[in-house]
Amino acid sequence: MSDNIDLDNESQITLTRKIGANVSDVFSAWTDPALIEQWQVDEAEFDAVKGGEYRFVTYADEDDDADHEVTGEILDIVEDKRLVMSWVHRDEENDEELLFVLDITFRAIDDDNTEITLVERGLPHADPQTRIFSMEAWSSALEQLAEVMEEVLD
Secondary structure (H helix, E strand, O other): OOOOEEEEEOOOOEEEEEEEEOHHHHHHHEEEEEEHHOOOEEEEEEEEOOOOOOEEOOOOOOOOOOOEEEEEEEEEEEOOOEEEEEEEEEEOOOEEEEEEEEEEEEEEEEOOOEEEEEEEEOOOEEEEHHHHHHHHHHHHHHHHHHHHHHHHHH
């Protein structure tokens, strides 16, 4: 499993990762609510068609005041190849919506390995710390995905 992070510009982050699983399984992990709940969020709704909507909820832990909810629309979807989705998070504390686009490509390296490239595009991050937080969060999510895929295949 390799992890690659590119800082393309102030408003884009690109991560590339090799995952030891078939491309169809990796794609399903991004589009099937039951699988999404195994690695990314506590509660998922996902209508895997262009124009479909999704909703992800991560339950608050004891230090947080509220659950973390993300909603959006599927902007483009090509089975086992590409998933593009808007990503909208309402920041209740600052009373603002944070919006960006996730563009995820899936490439079969062979029958048992997939390269996934995740590009987050949107408004520039407010400061270097939020940019670093975003990079670390996506890197951690892809690590969780890789672990789940390995467990599923064992």
